[in-house]
Amino acid sequence: MALGHAWSVALLGIDGRVVEVEADLGGGMPGMKLVGLPDAGLREAKDRVRSAVRNSQHAWPGEKLTLGLSPANLPKLGSGYDLAIAVAVLAAGGQVPSTRLAGTVLLGELSLDGRVREIRGVLPGLLAARNEGFTRAVVPVGSLFEAALVDGVEVLGAARLAEVVAWLRGEEALVPPDPPGEGEPQAVPDLADVIGQPEARWALEVAAAGGHHLLLTGPPGVGKTMLAKRLPGLLPPLSPAESLEVTAVHSVHGSLSRRTPMVKIPPFVAPHHSVSLAALIGGGSGLAAPGLISRAHRGVLLLDEACEFGGHVLDSLRTALEDGEVRIARTKGSVRYPARFQLVLATNPCPCAPARETDCTCAPSVRRRYLAKLSGPLLDRVDLRVRMRPITAMATHEGSAPEATEVVRKRVLAARERAAARWAGHGWRTNAEVPGPVLRREFALPPKATALLDRGLDRGILTARGADRCLRIAWTLADLAEESRPDADHVAAALDFRERSAA
Template identity: 75%
Template sequence: MPLARTWSVALLGIEGRLVEIEADLGAGLPGIKLLGLPDPGLREAKDRVKAAVRNSGLSWPERHVTLGLSPANLPKAGSAYDLGIAIAVLTAASVVPADKLSSTALLGELALDGRLRPVRGVLPALLAAQGAGLTRAVVPAESLPEAALVDGMEVGGAACLTEVLAWLREEQSLVAPSARVGEGEPPVPDLADVVGQPEARWALEVAAAGGHHLLLTGPPGIGKTMLARRLPGLLPLLTPAESLEVTAVHSVHGSLAPASPLVRVPPIVAPHHSISVAALIGGGSGLAVPGAISRAHRGVLFLDEACEFGPQRLESLRTALEEGEVRIARQRGVARYPARFQLVLACNPCPCAPARETDCACSPSVRRRYMARLSGPLLDRVDLRVRMRPLTAIANLDGGEPESSETVRLRVLRARERAAHRWAGRGWRHNGEVPGPVLRREFTLPTSVTALLERALSRGSLTARGADRCLRIAWTLGDLAGAARPDSDHVAAALEFRDRRAA
């Protein structure tokens, strides 16, 4: 048959689009023409596929080969189409039958000797193929653990092109997925390792219970990084739907563990302060790839030495903090990546950052300029601000053994259950996601409870956004205390957490 078609998947962000690969063997001088907006990597597929077919012991058709990737106006990038192109050409040349191809997605990069190499984005690609009605998929054997995460789809792995051809001829079976891996929880640092700092530990618990953003300020070596890295251990495990969503982002980025791909514990991403804006938010030529904020989706983005990041990087976070999504427009299309994370900032109080505040050599104006690198609009989106103090003794700092992560996590889970029950009909999981108008109009607190907020607003020391965030914190404090509604003490504590002087 001179015309054959196979199916593959194009990715725009983590959204997949089914791509029909057509191969036509026509008259004319031998050659290959590739249509359908391919990027440079895909244009090279013509030579990769031809060499792979020849080195697999088969003959390349001595005819003019036209390859069409449809939809023709959809940009296509990467090498995942190699397998689909090779099978389409060989089917058109009547080397293999086409019986199984109508319901099968083919993904994989071909080496010149015919080996199948793994590609990024297998999980979101197969989810899109399943949504489009395909029931089978063939992937590289190394990508099989990731492909097996798609329930209800028949998935097979192959190590080389000849294995796929033998499967199409009914001569052998593909490698089946083994038992589901990645169900265990990876170890996370324990909160019991942190000595002292009761105020900061309490703020970390409140942040975990309500999904609030957090700023830790204090001299170096005081425990800011230790606290931040223990936040994922206080958060609940990801739900199955959230796990697939987070795993899909990491799959597109290429950072999944091959043997244990499913992400179940909220991730923590801690980029260096020299990171570029494109690496932080997402970017790149062609179609944008996910940045650090998307890899921290449903987890924690920790910016250590936050004042060193520079205003351009920090201000680029503001939209993502509000919307929980980043949209990156490029010439070849718009990529959308989820970015609903908890932001944890840690910084020194001044450039010289001595161990003791009395040893600081910075003038007041230098200290103000240094902290001013964290702009007011950014700080207004940070719910909890804590000033950490130097330790004064090694032992018995807080009257006994520090609480472990498991002990604190139980309180966090109970508070989250109360919040989830309250917001169950509205789709929110915790208090940090609740819009301010809902709290003010439908869950209005008595005037006697919100009197401090009214006073702060009238003095101009609190913005309207800040007042909404104070209400969210107050509801979280009430959930931790087991109260039906927050009282004036919870509102006062929430306002203390918002004190700008803690920054």
């Protein structure tokens, strides 16, 4: 009997675990058996690998072949194990030496003619391998652009199985990756394009400074979508750790750019209102794939025409808004995807949505039913609510030009730096991340400053969660005003943002 070993990586969400692939030859009638909780796509690897080996001019064993993937109780999904299976079989048959396999992970799908195809999730897979002490990886040539982002691992690319075999024999060298390119900076729309709407512009600045969620309500054409699209330009660039985390999500989702694979600016995602629950949150059979809210991690999720979305789709965001992640259970197991995004809701006040409110033909019950798509629990998690009015002729000819993104961004970054310095000891970076108990105990404001919140709680017009969010907004307003702590005026302004209704 002969035994061959190779290593690959299994992904559970964006978390990976190294999988040992064992090939055992002999001990019975010719045949092939694959064990270790493979899914349907992986079970088909038996036929893919056999054809790839034979079409690469290598002999396929004529004995009983048992393939084991360990840990055996870990679900194995997809075709990314093909290359490791083929190498393990060839090593068991003595066709390739095992010298270079130690400390090496092999990722890639095999075509029937022996080509090594690209797979998703190479970046998080290599990060997991590095964390478990592996120092070398062989990946498809087409995946080198993202594999090169991982430091501390020697990355090599292969276009065909025959090239991997020749490399293992010491006959040829594999392709090294090119240095990661900086690429062209992504252009973002400028805030100077938005005319008028001073209240909405101020709310956008507050949202950017504190990481708060935002609701914009108004008739068509007043600039709701324009403002929302300019929010990413006000946000600071991602830190190296955040950038790697966001890039890993995009790698699993399959949406990485070859030109600029490392995501360095906050992503912006704006799904159509017909999006399904699985597409937004994540889903699929076996193990769930990431949804659009995970693609928006550390960035902005815009739900334009929010009241056109299904009510169950909107309410599915509630847990993610609180926890900053989404946990999805499927038959093969439960996965976790990060989903800490800024939510921007933009909606018309009624279905007919005339340019002037006096021209509305909707009955009161129709308006209430339309806005009821935004449920109370969801709105309670939205910090800033702004009612936008139609642009007037006088507003389009203001004496001073609208502020540009760069001007507002300087104030936002300064406010974020003050907040980051204040919360550095706790591990938070924005005011929106701070738990309510911390604001009420360690950073409690004097009773005079919070008197309005107390009255709102007494009258039942404010929930405990709403009061905590008012405190977070007040701290953001103080940071923008370069004050050391909020006063009664900041709390009143924060409460005013919360009380502005979409009705």
